[in-house]
Amino acid sequence: xxxxxxxxxxxxxxxxxxxxxxxxxxPFVTNSVVKVSTLALVCxxxxxxxxxxxxxxxxxxxxxxxxxxxxxxxxxxxxxxxxSQTFVLLxxxxxxxxxxxxxxxxxxxxxxxxxxxxxxxxxxxxDCTFLKPTEYRTLxxxxxxxTEGKDERISAEEAARNVDRAMATxxxxxxxxxxxxxxxxxxxxxxxxxxxxxEIDTAHRSTYLKIRFKREAGQGKANVIRxxxxxxxxxxxxxxxxxxxxxxxxxxxxGYTPFSERDRYAGLRVTEPGPNELTVEGPxxxxxxxxxxxxxxxxxxxxxxxxxxxxAEKGKxAEKGKEVLLVERGQYVExxxxxxxxLTQLEVLYxxxxxxxxxxxxxxxxxxxxxxxxxxxxxxxxxxxxxxxVARWNQPDGHDSGIDxxxxxxxxxxxxxxLDVQPLGGSIPxxxxxxxxxxxxxxxxxxxxxxxxxxPKPFECNIRAGASGCYGCGKCNIGCPYDKKLSMLxxxxxxxxxxFGKRVRIISECEVxxxxxxxFGKRVRIISECEVxxxxxxxxxxxxxxxxxxxxxxxxxxxxxAKSFVLAAGALASSHLLLKNGIGRGLPVGKxxxxxxxxxxxxxxxxxMNSFDGIQMGHYVNDRMGDRFLIETWYSLPVGxxxxxxxxxxxxxxxxxxxGNMAAYGMVVGTDGESSVYHNKMTNDxxxxxxxTPRDMERLVQGxxxxxxxxxxxxxxxxxxxTWDHGSLTGPGQIPxxxxxxxxxxxxxxxxxxPQGGNAIGxxxxxxVLDEHFRVRGYGNLFVCDASAFPTSLQVNPQMTVMxxxxxxxxxxxxxxx
Amino acid sequence: MTxxxxxARILICLLFYAGLFLxxxxxxxxxxxxxxxxxxxxxxxxxxxxxxxxxxxxxxxVMSFLPWINNFLHTxxxxxxxxxxxxxxxxxxxxxxxxxxxxxxxSAIIKYIEQVLFGTWEHPxxxxxxxxxWYILGWSTVDGTYPLLIPAGVRLAGKFVPGIVTx
Numbered sequence: 001x002x003x004x005x006x007x008x009x010x011x012x013x014x015x016x017x018x019x020x021x022x023x024x025x026x027p028f029v030t031n032s033v034v035k036v037s038t039l040a041l042v043c044x045x046x047x048x049x050x051x052x053x054x055x056x057x058x059x060x061x062x063x064x065x066x067x068x069x070x071x072x073x074x075x076x077x078x079x080x081x082x083x084s085q086t087f088v089l090l091x092x093x094x095x096x097x098x099x100x101x102x103x104x105x106x107x108x109x110x111x112x113x114x115x116x117x118x119x120x121x122x123x124x125x126x127d128c129t130f131l132k133p134t135e136y137r138t139l140x141x142x143x144x145x146x147t148e149g150k151d152e153r154i155s156a157e158e159a160a161r162n163v164d165r166a167m168a169t170x171x172x173x174x175x176x177x178x179x180x181x182x183x184x185x186x187x188x189x190x191x192x193x194x195x196x197x198x199e200i201d202t203a204h205r206s207t208y209l210k211i212r213f214k215r216e217a218g219q220g221k222a223n224v225i226r227x228x229x230x231x232x233x234x235x236x237x238x239x240x241x242x243x244x245x246x247x248x249x250x251x252x253x254x255g256y257t258p259f260s261e262r263d264r265y266a267g268l269r270v271t272e273p274g275p276n277e278l279t280v281e282g283p284x285x286x287x288x289x290x291x292x293x294x295x296x297x298x299x300x301x302x303x304x305x306x307x308x309x310x311x312a313e314k315g316k317x318a319e320k321g322k323e324v325l326l327v328e329r330g331q332y333v334e335x336x337x338x339x340x341x342x343l344t345q346l347e348v349l350y351x352x353x354x355x356x357x358x359x360x361x362x363x364x365x366x367x368x369x370x371x372x373x374x375x376x377x378x379x380x381x382x383x384x385x386x387x388x389x390v391a392r393w394n395q396p397d398g399h400d401s402g403i404d405x406x407x408x409x410x411x412x413x414x415x416x417x418x419l420d421v422q423p424l425g426g427s428i429p430x431x432x433x434x435x436x437x438x439x440x441x442x443x444x445x446x447x448x449x450x451x452x453x454x455x456p457k458p459f460e461c462n463i464r465a466g467a468s469g470c471y472g473c474g475k476c477n478i479g480c481p482y483d484k485k486l487s488m489l490x491x492x493x494x495x496x497x498x499x500f501g502k503r504v505r506i507i508s509e510c511e512v513x514x515x516x517x518x519x520f521g522k523r524v525r526i527i528s529e530c531e532v533x534x535x536x537x538x539x540x541x542x543x544x545x546x547x548x549x550x551x552x553x554x555x556x557x558x559x560x561x562a563k564s565f566v567l568a569a570g571a572l573a574s575s576h577l578l579l580k581n582g583i584g585r586g587l588p589v590g591k592x593x594x595x596x597x598x599x600x601x602x603x604x605x606x607x608x609m610n611s612f613d614g615i616q617m618g619h620y621v622n623d624r625m626g627d628r629f630l631i632e633t634w635y636s637l638p639v640g641x642x643x644x645x646x647x648x649x650x651x652x653x654x655x656x657x658x659x660g661n662m663a664a665y666g667m668v669v670g671t672d673g674e675s676s677v678y679h680n681k682m683t684n685d686x687x688x689x690x691x692x693t694p695r696d697m698e699r700l701v702q703g704x705x706x707x708x709x710x711x712x713x714x715x716x717x718x719x720x721x722x723t724w725d726h727g728s729l730t731g732p733g734q735i736p737x738x739x740x741x742x743x744x745x746x747x748x749x750x751x752x753x754x755p756q757g758g759n760a761i762g763x764x765x766x767x768x769v770l771d772e773h774f775r776v777r778g779y780g781n782l783f784v785c786d787a788s789a790f791p792t793s794l795q796v797n798p799q800m801t802v803m804x805x806x807x808x809x810x811x812x813x814x815x816x817x818x
Numbered sequence: 819m820t821x822x823x824x825x826a827r828i829l830i831c832l833l834f835y836a837g838l839f840l841x842x843x844x845x846x847x848x849x850x851x852x853x854x855x856x857x858x859x860x861x862x863x864x865x866x867x868x869x870x871x872x873x874x875x876x877x878x879x880v881m882s883f884l885p886w887i888n889n890f891l892h893t894x895x896x897x898x899x900x901x902x903x904x905x906x907x908x909x910x911x912x913x914x915x916x917x918x919x920x921x922x923x924x925s926a927i928i929k930y931i932e933q934v935l936f937g938t939w940e941h942p943x944x945x946x947x948x949x950x951x952w953y954i955l956g957w958s959t960v961d962g963t964y965p966l967l968i969p970a971g972v973r974l975a976g977k978f979v980p981g982i983v984t985x
Binding site for chain 2: 289290533534536537538539540541543546547549557559580581582583585681682683684
């Protein structure tokens with residue numbers, strides 16, 4: 001009605017006796033009539049069906065701000081004599097500039113008022129906690145395109161609400177990336193004179209996305225726009241997949257049956273875990289703002305927990321047994337509190353570790369972010385330190401790491417015994433593998449076959465075996481809910497506290513971990529939800545660290561003082577803490593970062609594979625020609641599978657529907673150390689560059705070639721590799737084309753859960769950040785003890801090497817801690 | 819030119835300084851011995867350097883004249899103590915952009931207060947940009963570079979003085 005009144009006023013003004021001169025002299029009065037009349041018509045149209053047409057309010061708001069901007073430009077650039085012209089308005093003489101300022105204010109007030117009402121209306125309608133209306137609608141628009149079909153089990157709105165709930169629960173600041181991506185995707189079509197994405201009807205939206213995004217992104221020349229498009233698509237696509245496949249109503253459509261509903265469940269006589277014998281202090285347990293300890297360990301994963309246990313152990317490595325405090329950024333969750341829902345577990349146990357992407361947004365790194373670190377959510381695979389790799393580390397013309405091989409062997413043996421490491425399998429009860437390895441064995445083991453691959457072998461793992469062993473529920477990656485995996489969470493940390501009493505203290509939500517509590521009781525203290533913000537270096541010769549400042553989960557800050565400080569926060573976070581605090585200037589901190597990069601490969605067979613039922617990662621296959629690559633058989637729960645499944649939009653949906661007939665494989669290649677960690681000063685957060693060299697990609701392609709041929713020989717109907725153009729192959733003749741695209745890292749989805757390097761151990765002053773005692777060069781009491789100490793990639797799962805090195809390092813750190 | 823340096827105005831100025839110190843201390847961190855030593859080192863350095871620089875910049879025609887009492891208050895209290903105190907509280911915990919903005923804002927507030935109380939930040943331009951507003955804002959943006967530059971200075975000092983923070 002306001003706009004109707006405005007139109008009448010503009011038209012009636014020159015004829016009225018109120019301010020005829022003013023309106024007569026306005027040169028744009030007819031335009032104004034048209035403008036406000038059009039706005040009035042749009043408003044009437046919207047009011048006819050507010051639910052359907054509310055998005056049209058957006059343009060009405062937009063033109064008000066545009067009008068204000070246009071008048072501002074006029075004010076700034078028109079000559080002063082024009083602006084000083086006077087008009088009589090409402091009985092007063094006004095200059096042109098005064099009138100323009102008044103109009104800007106009026107447009108601004110109307111625009112802001114409409115915007116506030118518009119946002120409030122969307123919020124009331126959508127009931128979102130994290131996502132704003134624009135972001136939510138973009139996600140719904142994408143989910144509609146992605147999940148449309150006869151097997152659609154939940155609506156796009158429900159999928160988007162699942163995402164909103166998940167994002168609201170996560171605490172990491174990195175989640176702010178998602179709104180940015182969704183807003184970008186919302187407005188991107190405007191560049192090609194299309195309406196915003198949600199305003200395009202579903203059929204055209206699908207076409208638009210495929211043509212504009214997929215082809216432009218995949219085939220254009222290398223430029224910023226293409227990278228941005230790829231990032232937008234990947235991020236939004238993965239969000240939609242997360243929301244859709246994280247919903248239990250979807251499970252049956254992808255062939256997934258929750259463990260408790262499987263036929264064999266009743267026969268297993270499953271026992272639920274009891275209370276975890278671990279004492280972790282949360283922010284609510286911490287009073288005061290200063291904590292003192294002998295050794296502070298930042299991070300409670302494989303390195304931190306084994307180190308805590310070893311330092312607290314009296315008379316073994318440390319003469320008196322050190323008092324150890326572990327601080328962990330993530331939360332402490334007991335296994336008995338683990339939820340069955342994959343999405344919930346991902347939010348709680350991974351948090352920010354789920355959202356680590358390289359600077360080009362193409363390469364993701366997945367890491368656990370909870371008490372126990374990645375050991376809580378990994379596959380418990382234990383490869384001993386490869387002798388050839390360690391020998392390379394020790395080469396005098398290389399890093400010259402100075403690692404005592406016999407002592408490292410002894411440490412490895414200790415870890416093997418301590419965590420009961422043994423090959424998967426056994427017959428009591430029949431161990432539940434999925435059938436991926438069986439398909440490979442049928443071809444590789446065929447008499448006379450020359451595949452270039454070794455027969456599949458079961459992994460060695462720190463998983464309980466025998467009658468009371470692993471049930472094969474397939475939940476390793478969201479935390480074993482049955483205490484079968486001897487992770488730091490249920491083994492090392494509780495044992496350390498049991499054995500060493502008060503010497504092991506753990507603070508969670510403060511970046512700490514829980515292993516050292518079983519055998520050393522209170523000598524190992526753990527604090528959760530405690531994020532280290534500042535490591536305070538102090539000048540002198542050598543320099544030393546006086547204390548660290550940490551932020552607790554409730555926002556309070558504490559100062560932790562210790563004699564020695566150990567970074568065991570993982571390859572990315574430990575390097576970042578050094579870089580952020582300016583420690584190790586002149587040293588190659590953060591350089592030489594490498595990954596075990598993985599390209600997922602799915603194989604569809606005629607018969608049901610039932611791959612969801614079984615341990616997630618069972619067997620591995622080696623390259624007969626050397627260590628070029630390693631193939632592992634794996635499977636994942638629906639969300640994890642959806643995030644790695646090839647195909648975009650409806651292709652992805654159709655692939656997921658056939659997941660019950662699929663087996664999955666990981667093609668693993670240890671990259672050259674060309675990647676690096678950096679401190680992003682703008683966001684005050686960690687960043688990393690992931691670089692895949694031509695040599696890395698060549699090894700990947702060689703492995704893909706061999707695997708694809710074996711799988712077709714084993715009867716696969718189709719093989720899916722997650723390339724940008726969706727490498728879905730139906731016969732060996734298509735393999736060369738796939739390999740051609742897979743050779744370029746820009747066009748294949750790669751990820752890793754095993755970052756290594758960045759703070760290499762080495763006596764070489766040029767290459768080594770740490771000396772042979774794991775001490776940061778130039779510092780007297782600062783150590784690093786995690787995968788960042790590796791001079792190069794191991795090429796195999798690093799868990800056991802991290803633990804063995806932690807055991808190895810303990811005596812050195814103890815000796816250097818007064 | 820006469821300036822209204824009455825005891826009451828000086829007291830009010832000091833109260834404003836104290837108020838800003840109070841705001842800065844909201845970061846809730848107790849200073850460690852290394853930080854205290856660093857502050858004690860930066861205090862005379864900041865005071866002397868800024869005191870002399872203010873006069874030289876006035877002679878160069880790019881700054882207004884700060885009478886000795888104002889220059890002393892500004893450099894001894896604010897540059898000498900306030901800046902290191904602010905920096906030690908936020909270093910490493912805030913992005914460099916936020917650090918820069920905090921220094922610019924605090925610096926602009928101080929200059930504006932001194933201008934209101936003493937009229938000493940009156941200058942027609944900031945390197946050719948006309949207006950006293952731009953003059954105050956311009957020098958505040960220069961002060962914003964403190965957290966960008968001081969870590970290097972502290973690291974250099976750390977080579978000779980043990981026990982101070984290393985940036």
